[in-house]
Amino acid sequence: MAFQKPSHTFTKIHLKALHTNNFKILFALSFTVFINTLSFAQDIPKKGKVIDRSIKDSLIIETDSISFPELSKKQQDSTLTDSIPPEKDLLEHIVKYHATDYSRFSQKKQKLYLYNEAKIDYGDMNITAGDITIDYIKNTVYAKGITDSIEGYTQKPVFTQGSNIVEPDSIIFNTETQKALIYNSKTEQGEGTVIAQITKKENDSVYFLKNAKYTTAENLDDPEYYIKLRKAKIVPGKKIVTGLANLFIYDVPTPLGLPFGFFPQSEKQTSGVIIPTFGEQNDRGYFLQNGGYYFAISDYIDLAVLGDYYTNGSYGTRLESTYSKRYRFRGNVGFRYENLITSERGFPDYARSTIYNLRWSHSQDSKASPSSRFSASVNLGSSTYYRSSVNQINSGAFLNNTLSSSVSYSKTFQGEPQVNYSVTATHSQNTNTETINMTLPTFQGSVGRMYPFASKTGSKKGIIQNINLQYNIRGENRIQTTDSLFFKKEMFEDAKAGFQHTIPLSTNFKVFKYFSLSASTNFNEVWTFKTINRSFDPIEREAVTEDVNGFDSYRTYNFSTSLGTTIYGMFNFEKEGTDNKIKAIRHVIRPSISYNINPAFDKYYDSYEVVSADGLTTTDVEYSRFEQGVFGTPNKNFSSSMGISVSNNLEAKVRDRDSTATEPKKIILLNNLNFSTSYNFAGDSLQWSPVRMSGGTQLFKNKMSVNFGATLDPYALDNNNKKIDKFNINNGGSLFRLTSANLTTSWSLASKKGDKKDDKKDSSIQENLRSGGRDDDLFGVSEDFANQQIRGGEDKEQTPSELYNYKIPWSLRIAYAVNYSNSRRQNEISSHSLMFSGDIELSEKWSFGASSGYDLKNAGFTYTQLRFERDLLSWRMNFSWVPFSTRSSWNFFIGIKSSILKDLKYEKRRQPDITL
Missing domain, CATH: 2.60.450.10 (Lipopolysaccharide (LPS) transport protein A like domain)
Known part of the structure; x- marks a missing residue:
């Protein structure tokens, strides 16, 4: 685009003389002066009226369609940018x-x-x-x-x-x-508070302090303890570095101090040293326990490496790791190993042993995978580990006599029919006999229930439409060994493997409107890879069993049917014009009769001859080549039996104590009072089986649970206390002979305040469960005060009443068990015990707990543990005492609650003198 010269735009005008009108000129000049004096360009708005700025002028001036391009920065004149920077605000x-x-x-x-x-x-x-x-x-x-x-x-x-x-x-x-100067400041750093006379703020990340106090106390005006920091440097959220520092308790200095100190202040978990606990044990000398290092590997996993050392040469190590991933899984794994030495080398009582224990717990979040699941609960190791361990953390599990483990994976395939399979490895260990039973692994698969004759729509009716079948398969590799052969070559030599296939076929339908009849048959096929061949050795005079390797199988089947119904009875106690406490009693009876046929499969049985010592007579002894198989042997004898059972439920409706309630309250009088027996039609003697009775109930608002059972035998005993084929009533006795009975009760009582959840106690009970112990504290709890984590919120302060009416929170758990035996006229109480545990808060700061029991048969106290705890505001004090038994011991601990200063502690123990 080119710019025109200005001369090109001018128009030539020819000059011409103009005629003037004086009157009009004078009038226009006067009017102009008057308008300019008394008028404005715009109206002045009235006072107080707000102009709406959102209204735009209706006159819009259009821009020229010819636009000039913007000059780039490079084309602009350099003089437009001033080289002198503007003055800072x-x-x-x-x-x-x-x-x-x-x-x-x-x-x-x-x-x-x-x-x-x-x-x-x-x-x-x-x-x-x-x-x-x-x-x-x-x-x-x-x-x-x-x-x-x-x-x-x-x-x-x-x-x-x-x-x-x-x-x-x-x-x-x-x-x-x-920068800043701060006087008499209080600032939170991590779990603690820093109180400083003078603080110099160097920048956003560095503070310098003079004459400061570091404490985790709540009362900052008068803290019960603090660490005096003469000079210190704070990097918020990271660390506190200090010079000479020592501990003050209520402004009284103590000799506990350091020439310099370092306090990590990270909001995330960090690695660090774990201070051990020291003490003395009579036969092992002085010791350091549970000291080591904590590794904060990542946000998902950590690792604690702990160790014990005794001056006589004994030592132990412990690895503990916890892992978790939100919405996926969580778990923990731990391994413990101890090398224990008793006495000194050269002495006759010198002994040395090694014990170990492996624990693993893994759980999968339900949101992780709806069709598959993996879980693990492992607790295995030396059978004597919990009895021989000298580490205080194992004190609550030494009464365990069984260790068990299970690791499983399951998968479900949705569809019609549904298909499931699972792979499980199990372990069961008896710590008394030191026998170990394992399945490595167990495979289970199943095809869901199928109704081949049912219609695709609507409900199933009749005997034909309710016919259904399934398919199940189970495979096991079973190992039985002992502690001494655990995970050695000999352990796998006696392994037994096999598969079992079952196809149940069943149906059910109504009979006479009120009766339900079900019938089923079951086909069973067993595969095994090892059988036996048995013969008699006349020289050694004993049976010889020989293993035969190779595939073999057997097939069995059976038939069963059952008929049952439900009878309801109601006893009304209400009468017109009366308001009885008991409104009604409801009785529910469920009688059932069943019939079972198990054919004899004697074709799977062989025999061998046993020759007498003089060689004149022989005897045939039957055996099955499947005797040592995983799934047992097929049935040898024909069985045709009838089973009879009756279950009872009793409920009552009573008047509710709440006057606003519109309906009566329902309570349980008897829960499942069951009677059962059977009659074998194919038996030649003792055709009636004993009558078994069991039942239970809940009392005192379900606080007390009562369970009982008994066995009643209709047959008599001879003079040698052996059962004979003669009814007891025909032998001069009663209709039934009581052969065994049992009664167990458990009662949990608590005040309203004592019934609250205790996180510290829950963690100890969880430790018991992971070790294979009970889910309560009747046998005591693990006491590891040094590594105990304080969780949960602080208790709310109680408002004092005008009158002294302080309610002491308490809780009590009682378990009573008695067993009676009379199968051979012994007429004795085989076991009789009372166990109890409880906790009581004597005051807001003092609490006391105990676990004990009394053996009423042997007249002696069982394992007893007494526990004391004192809340010292920022500190806590614990004392645990086992007053008698071979594990007599005590443990005293005092330390700071805060996790950052939990190594500031004192612990003194007297451990039990455990003999190997």
Whole structure:
């Protein structure tokens, strides 16, 4: 585009003489003067009326369609950019301020004064105080409280920058250098609080302190303890580094101190040293226990490596790891190993042994995979581990006599029919006999129930439509061994493997409207890879069993049917015009009769001859080549039996104590009072089996559970106390002979306040469960005070009453068990015991717990544990005592609750003298 010359745009005008009108010119001049004097370009809006700026002018000036292109920065004149930088503003950020009483600015002093509930926001810095002064010349902010004649010094400053909060008496802050002087400040650092006389803020990440106190106490005006920091440096959220520091208890100095100190302040878990516990044991000398190092590997997994050492040469090590991934899985794994030495080398009582224990617990979140699941619960090791271990953490599990493990994976394939399979490895170990039974692994598969004759729509009716079948397969590799051969070559030599296939076929239908009839048949096929061949050795005079390797199988089947119904009875006690406490009693009876046929499969049995010593007579002894198989032997004898059972439920409706309730309250009188027996039609004698009775109930608002059982035999005994084929009533006795009986009760009582959940106790009970123990504290709990984590919220303070009516929280658990035996006229109580445990809070700070029991048959106390705990505000004190038995011991502990200072502790033990 080219610019035209200005001369091209002018038009030539020819000059011509003009005629003037004087009157009109004078009138126009006067009118112009009058308008310019008394008029405005726009109307002046009325006072108080707000102009709506959102209304746009209706006259829109259109721009020229010819636009000029913008010049790039390179084409612009360099002189447009000044080489001298502009002068920096007085304040780098916008200052936002507020005050209740007044905000006053001194133009002469260039200061802004804020008074009463003053607040300033400057960048990421926030200050609230009673009195704030901003000096624009020195770029400083001075904040302090307000002195009141009644309330004293109030509205102390609160300085916040980022995540750091400081509560001083006064503060001076430089907005240009970001430095500050803070007087008498209180700031939280991690789990503790730093109280300093003078704090110098160097920058956002460094503070220097003088004459400071570090404490985790709640009462900061009068802390029960603190660590005096003469000079210190704080990097918020990371660390506190200090010079000479020592412990003060209620402002009294103690000799516990260090020339320098380091306090990590990370909000995430960090690695660090675990201080051990020291003590003395009579036969092993002095020791250090549970010391080591904690590795914070990642947010998902950690590892603690702990060790024990005794001056006689004994030692132990322990690895503990916890892992977790949200919505996927969580678990923990631990391995413990101890090398124990008794006495000294050269002495006759010198002994040395090694024990170990492996524990693993894994659980999968239900959201991780809806069709598959993996879980693990492992507890295996030396049978004598819990009895021989000298580590205090195992004290609550030494009564365990069984260790068990299970690791399983299961998968479901949705569809019609549904298909499932699972692979499981199990382990069961008897710590008394030291026998170990394992399945490595067990495979189970099944095809869901199928109804081949049912219609695709609607409900199934009749005998034909209810016919259904399934398919199940189970494979096992079973190993039986002992402690001495565990995971050695010999352990796998006697392994037994096999498969079992079952196809159950069943149906059910109604008979005479009120009876339910079911019939089923079951086909069973067993595969095995090892059988036996048995013969008699006339020289050694004993049977010889020879293993035969190779595939073999057998097939069995059976038939069963059952008929049952439900009878309801109601006994009404209500009468018109009366309000009885018991409204009604409901009795539910479920009788059932069944019939079973098990054919004889004697074709799978062989025999061998046993020759007498004189060689004159022989005897045939039958055996099955499948005797040592995983799934047993096929049935040898034909069985045709009938089973009879009756179950009873008794419930009552009673008047509710709550007057506002509109319905009666339902309570259980008897829960499942069952009677069962059977009659074998194919038997030649003793055709009736004993009558078995069992039942249970709940009493006292379900606080007390009662379960009982008995066995009643209809047959008599001869003079040698052997059962004979003669009814007891025909032998001069009663209709039935009581051969055994049992009664167990458990009762849990607690006050309203004593029934609350105790996280510390729960962690000890969880330790018992992981070790294979009970899910209660009747046998005591593990006492590992040094590594005990304090979880849960703090108890709320109680408001004192005008009258002294302090309710002591308490809880009590009682378990009673008695067993009676009379199968051979012994007429004795085989076992009779009473166990109890309880906790009581003598005051808000004192608590006492005990676990004990009494053997009523042998007249002696069972394992007894007494527990005392004292809450010392920021500290805790524990004392555990086993007063008698071979494991007589005690343990005293005092330490700080906070996890960051939990190594500041004292622990003294007297361990039991355990003999190997």
